[in-house]
Amino acid sequence: MSDHHEHLWYDLFSRGARDWLRHNAKIRSSVREQLPRLIAEADILSTDANRKVRMPVRFLEHYRFKLGQDQEQSGVGQGKVAPGDTLGSPAPQPGKSDESGGGNDQGGVEFVVEMKVDEIVDWIWEELKLPELEPRASSVLQEEDWTREGWDKRGARARLDRRRTMKEAIKRRAVQPAPAAPFSNEDLRYRQLRKRTRPNTQAVVLFGLDASSSMGERERMLAKTFFFWALQGIRRRYTQLETAFIGHTIEAWEFNEEQFFQVSGQGGTVASTCFHKALEIIEQRYPPAQYNVYFFYASDGENFQDDHDRAVASLRRIAEQANFSGYVEVASPSPMQRYLETSRVFDEAITDPEHGARFSLFQQEDVWEAIRAFFGTQSQAA
Amino acid sequence: MSYRPLSYQHEIEALAQSYGLDYFPVQFEQVPPSFMMEIAVYGLPVRMPHWSFGVRYIYQLIQHRMGHSHIFEVVIPGNPGHAYLADSNRETENILVTAHVLGHADFSKNNLLFRRVQEQAGYHIVEQAANHAQRITQAIEAHGMDAVERVLDAAFALEQHIDTHQDLRRPLYAERAAPNPASRPAPPKDQFRDRFAHLPGSIALAEPAAKGVALPPQPESDLLWFIAHYAPDLEGWERDILLAVREESFYFKPIFACQIMNEGWASYWHARLLREARFLPDELYVDAIKTHSDVVRPYAGEAQIALQVNPYHLGFCLWEHIIERHGLDAARRIMATEDDFGFIRNYLDDELARRLGLFGFTTRRRGREAVVHAWDLDALKETLLAPKYHYGAPHVQVTEMRRDGTLVLQQDHTLDQRGLDMESARKVLEYIHGIWRRPVVLHSITGQGKDARIAVGE
Numbered sequence: 152m153s154d155h156h157e158h159l160w161y162d163l164f165s166r167g168a169r170d171w172l173r174h175n176a177k178i179r180s181s182v183r184e185q186l187p188r189l190i191a192e193a194d195i196l197s198t199d200a201n202r203k204v205r206m207p208v209r210f211l212e213h214y215r216f217k218l219g220q221d222q223e224q225s226g227v228g229q230g231k232v233a234p235g236d237t238l239g240s241p242a243p244q245p246g247k248s249d250e251s252g253g254g255n256d257q258g259g260v261e262f263v264v265e266m267k268v269d270e271i272v273d274w275i276w277e278e279l280k281l282p283e284l285e286p287r288a289s290s291v292l293q294e295e296d297w298t299r300e301g302w303d304k305r306g307a308r309a310r311l312d313r314r315r316t317m318k319e320a321i322k323r324r325a326v327q328p329a330p331a332a333p334f335s336n337e338d339l340r341y342r343q344l345r346k347r348t349r350p351n352t353q354a355v356v357l358f359g360l361d362a363s364s365s366m367g368e369r370e371r372m373l374a375k376t377f378f379f380w381a382l383q384g385i386r387r388r389y390t391q392l393e394t395a396f397i398g399h400t401i402e403a404w405e406f407n408e409e410q411f412f413q414v415s416g417q418g419g420t421v422a423s424t425c426f427h428k429a430l431e432i433i434e435q436r437y438p439p440a441q442y443n444v445y446f447f448y449a450s451d452g453e454n455f456q457d458d459h460d461r462a463v464a465s466l467r468r469i470a471e472q473a474n475f476s477g478y479v480e481v482a483s484p485s486p487m488q489r490y491l492e493t494s495r496v497f498d499e500a501i502t503d504p505e506h507g508a509r510f511s512l513f514q515q516e517d518v519w520e521a522i523r524a525f526f527g528t529q530s531q532a533a
Numbered sequence: 534m535s536y537r538p539l540s541y542q543h544e545i546e547a548l549a550q551s552y553g554l555d556y557f558p559v560q561f562e563q564v565p566p567s568f569m570m571e572i573a574v575y576g577l578p579v580r581m582p583h584w585s586f587g588v589r590y591i592y593q594l595i596q597h598r599m600g601h602s603h604i605f606e607v608v609i610p611g612n613p614g615h616a617y618l619a620d621s622n623r624e625t626e627n628i629l630v631t632a633h634v635l636g637h638a639d640f641s642k643n644n645l646l647f648r649r650v651q652e653q654a655g656y657h658i659v660e661q662a663a664n665h666a667q668r669i670t671q672a673i674e675a676h677g678m679d680a681v682e683r684v685l686d687a688a689f690a691l692e693q694h695i696d697t698h699q700d701l702r703r704p705l706y707a708e709r710a711a712p713n714p715a716s717r718p719a720p721p722k723d724q725f726r727d728r729f730a731h732l733p734g735s736i737a738l739a740e741p742a743a744k745g746v747a748l749p750p751q752p753e754s755d756l757l758w759f760i761a762h763y764a765p766d767l768e769g770w771e772r773d774i775l776l777a778v779r780e781e782s783f784y785f786k787p788i789f790a791c792q793i794m795n796e797g798w799a800s801y802w803h804a805r806l807l808r809e810a811r812f813l814p815d816e817l818y819v820d821a822i823k824t825h826s827d828v829v830r831p832y833a834g835e836a837q838i839a840l841q842v843n844p845y846h847l848g849f850c851l852w853e854h855i856i857e858r859h860g861l862d863a864a865r866r867i868m869a870t871e872d873d874f875g876f877i878r879n880y881l882d883d884e885l886a887r888r889l890g891l892f893g894f895t896t897r898r899r900g901r902e903a904v905v906h907a908w909d910l911d912a913l914k915e916t917l918l919a920p921k922y923h924y925g926a927p928h929v930q931v932t933e934m935r936r937d938g939t940l941v942l943q944q945d946h947t948l949d950q951r952g953l954d955m956e957s958a959r960k961v962l963e964y965i966h967g968i969w970r971r972p973v974v975l976h977s978i979t980g981q982g983k984d985a986r987i988a989v990g991e
Contacts, residue, residue: 166580167571167594170587173678177584213585214960215690216927216944218951219980224896226903227917229831229846230838232892234907238838 174211272383298347306341315340354389354443354474356382357432359425361450362398362416370481373512374449375412377479380522385445393442395432403428422454422493426465430472439472449479452490459496466500476507477525483513504528539563539618539627544812549635552809553865554802556638557612557656561631563620570597572607572617576785579663581777582670583685605828606630610641610788612656625820628813629828632806636799643869644795646697646787653701658784665777672770684771687964688757688778693926695779696755697786705762706750752930752943754923757782759931765938766970775968782924789924790872797848798868800829801856804849831889840894840903842917847889851876854885873921877914886910927953929975938971939991944978952978952985962989 232238302315319338324331358378360366386392396406400416403424429446437444446469454462470476478497482489494509501507508528510521539561564572572578574590596602605622609615616634618627641647655661673681753759761767761775788795807813807821831846832839856864867876893906893913906912928948933941942962946952958975966973972990979985 166582167574167587167590170582170584171590172587173582174584174587210588210591211584212957213583213588213686213689214957214964215693216929216961217954217957218927218949219954221951222899224900225916225919226840226894226896227842227913228838228840228892228894228903228905229842230836230890230892232838232890232905234892234905236905237897238840238894238903238905239901 177211268383272387276384276387296347297344299342300345301343302340303343304337304339304341306343310342310344312340312342352390353393353441354385354391354445355393355395355433355437356385356445356447357395357397357429358411359397359399359403359429359446359448360411360414361400361420361422361425361448361453362414363400363420363453364415364417365420365451365453366415366481370449370451371412373481373515373518374479376515376518377510377512377521378447378449380518381445381447381477381525384522384526389443393437395429395436397425397428397432399425399428405432420450420454421458422448422450422496423458423461423465426462426469429469430465433469433472444473446473446476447479448477448493449481450493452480452482452493454490454492454496456492459492462496463500466496470501470506473506475505475525475528476501478507478509479521480509480511482511539631540624541628541810541812542631545628545631545806545810546635548806548809549632549639549802552802552805553861554635554639556635556642557614559608559614559616559634559638561616561618561634563618563622566597566604566619566621569604569607569617569619570594573604577609577662577781578615578617578659579666580781581662581666581685583689584682585689606634608634608637608641609659610637610647610651611658612651614638614641615659623820625817626824628810628817629803629807629821629824632803633799635806636802637795639802640791640795640798640868641787643865644787644791644872645870646790646872650697650701650783650787654780654783658781662781665781668773668777672774676770681774683964683967684774685778687760687968688775690961690964691756691760692778692782693924694754694756694929695758695782695786695924696753697783699755699758701780701783703755703758706748748934749931752932754928754930755779756929756931756942760940760965760969763934764969767968771968786924787872790874790921791876792921793844793848793851793873794868794871794876795848796845797850797852800825800845800849801852804829842891850885850889851880854882855880874918877918881910881914883910886913929953932976938969940965940969940971940973942973942975944976946978952980952982955979955985955987959987959989962987966990 228238302312316334316338319340320334323335323338324333360371360374382392382394394408396408396411397403398406398411398414398416399421400418401421401424404414405428406414425448433439433442433444466476476497478493480494497507497509505528508525510517510524512518512521542561568578570593571590574586574593580586593602603619605619605626607617609617614634614637616630616638618630622630641651669681669685748763749759757775757779761772761779764772767775804822804825807818807825810818813821829843829846829849831843852864855867859867867880871879887908891913893909893916894903895906896903928945929942930945931940932943933939935941944953953975955977958977962973962975966989970990972988974986974988974991977985977987
């Protein structure tokens with residue numbers, strides 16, 4: 152037997168690879184644990200779904216009983232040293248493994264998995280059994296469009312179908328006695344167009360964020376996590392999705408995503424400025440006749456009292472144009488510190504649960520519930 | 534399969550036998566490096582599947598790719614013994630490896646610990662392990678991956694918790710054939726029992742037996758055995774897996790317990806046989822001796838200080854020292870009767886330890902620094918041996934199985950001088966609970982010396 156054939160025989164053994172694949176299958180759960188951090192760190196809201204994220208994942212550890220670690224550890228070394236000498240960091244010895252028994256402890260090494268954002272979202276949707284978004288029946292936008300349909304013997308020159316015309320000529324010549332004319336007017340075929348309506352697949356998601364100083368790191372993170380999942384769910388539904396980011400204090404500005412979550416302003420909160428800005432963007436760039444509009448506003452709930460009426464009025468106008476308007480309350484877990492003003496504004500402006508809702512987030516775990524609730528209302532509405 | 538004859542194999546074997554090396558026949562097999570790597574990871578050419586091997590495999594692969602590890606050979610004791618050699622070894626390396634393997638084969642036939650385990654587990658571990666692997670594959674087909682993995686997670690986690698002082702096929706506790714205390718028949722009445730029960734002054738003696746003997750009757754450290762036989766709701770195929778893992782663990786025990794001796798013995802003999810091998814051409818000899826010094830060197834690369842001890846080097850030097858002092862016959866007696874504990878404690882003397890430059894140290898600043906201890910040979914030996922106690926695992930025993938089936942485990946922290954790492958202990962308890970299916974409780978102590986208790990399934 153040649154060496155080549157011998158190797159083929161041994162190649163039948165790939166137990167190491169097989170057990171490694173099994174390990175990787177089990178690691179999916181640890182990926183899920185890391186998702187909140189992943190979302191927190193990357194700008195993944197406005198990037199396209201084909202983007203890949205690189206995620207460090209720890210090897211799974213197979214646990215055994217082991218002794219608690221002392222701060223200090225003792226060992227035996229070899230070399231020319233004197234008692235009391237201080238030696239630098241222990242360098243790893245090259246492995247000279249020969250026969251390996253059970254129980255060598257290894258842990259703490261990370262490897263990197265690369266996943267498409269889209270795949271992660273698919274998997275989460277499946278895992279959490281989240282409902283799919285269904286646009287409200289009343290709001291499904293119809294867009295008029297010309298589509299090709301059938302052929303005619305007369306028509307505009309530009310729509311002459313040569314292939315079809317050739318076919319007709321061949322058919323005719325086959326039944327006519329020779330010599331037959333190569334083409335006649337009877338052979339000509341023109342494409343016909345017809346007016347059709349088709350559902351609109353464009354959408355825009357507007358995110359509003361209260362950037363006043365009372366919104367801390369934790370609050371922003373909660374809002375960002377919710378925004379991310381809401382956006383992903385909406386993205387699953389529309390082929391074309393655009394985003395806009397509005398931050399505000401007593402004034403509102405449009406930002407790109409990167410700036411959006413870092414922006415921090417001084418002073419108070421006037422929510423109506425944000426709503427106005429949103430309306431302005433909708434009217435100028437995303438006419439509701441062509442776009443499905445979603446609006447999400449995150450805040451800790453504080454708003455100036457004298458802004459109340461203006462906020463309610465402008466929010467009402469958004470609600471009329473949008474498929475859905477959501478208020479994400481990122482609140483302090485302590486009820487004493489909860490501001491309820493923005494909730495009042497939403498309750499007053501939006502009474503139909505199909506047009507909007509509010510979600511209270513106190514901690515990361517609440518995000519899933521809120522997402523479930525949001526997509527729940529949107530799928531029942533269909 | 535390739536059993537190509539190795540160069541000079543015949544001559545080396547004849548030379549070895551002339552020095553009194555006494556071994557079962559060894560089958561040499563030259564295999565691709567990828568296969569070598571798997572044997573090194575699994576410890577056996579064919580073994581049960583488990584995802585944790587996949588992790589070890591990747592570590593090995595990384596080491597291999599970085600050029601940190603080249604595995605020349607793996608020897609599996611038995612009759613016949615099996616030696617797997619990397620087919621990428623050079624000819625000179627294989628001369629050395631052949632001699633090295635014969636040293637291992639001599640050791641595993643004559644060392645008492647190896648002999649005892651092989652008498653119990655048999656001389657065909659390669660075939661037995663392949664058989665176990667086959668049974669696992671069938672179990673996966675019959676019961677599904679998750680169910681089998683649940684058993685393997687627990688079994689491999691407790692791999693070290695066996696008692697090789699007991700027999701491999703050890704009987705159940707006396708008078709307790711069945712785990713259910715109620716089903717035991719009352720002892721028959723006879724004259725002796727009657728009189729014994731009415732001895733003046735000691736009435737209580739016969740009573741506890743009637744209430745049911747405590748289970749286990751004394752603390753039990755063979756956790757795999759106890760769970761396999763006394764778990765209240767264990768299924769037959771699950772017991773088979775636990776006992777298969779236990780059997781393989783029996784087989785690995787002497788390899789673990791005699792590593793320094795065994796590697797030293799094999800290194801001593803490859804060096805000695807090469808030295809005496811008049812039949813080797815000069816250039817092969819020089820090359821082979823160079824390979825030898827690469828294997829038994831104490832330091833990594835160019836370093837002059839190592840914070841660990843290469844067992845090949847330590848064992849090799851100890852055997853040279855012993856044979857120089859006491860002669861070969863005495864060395865063979867020591868080889869037959871000791872394990873690493875006796876070997877180090879009895880024969881690592883002050884002179885040798887100083888000559889080797891061994892030193893004890895304690896790490897500081899989270900291991901970034903090490904401070905060298907003052908000279909203390911006994912402390913040094915115990916530090917060297919500390920990781921070898923109890924198969925390298927903490928002492929955990931079953932102390933009680935309650936009437937409701939609760940399993941009570943107790944760590945002997947006086948023996949271990951420390952409590953358990955609670956986080957990993959909880960995970961292990963979860964594994965155990967997966968097959969014990971009743972509450973599992975563990976007692977240990979915290980880092981501050983307070984009592985610690987973990988329970989799963991209560």
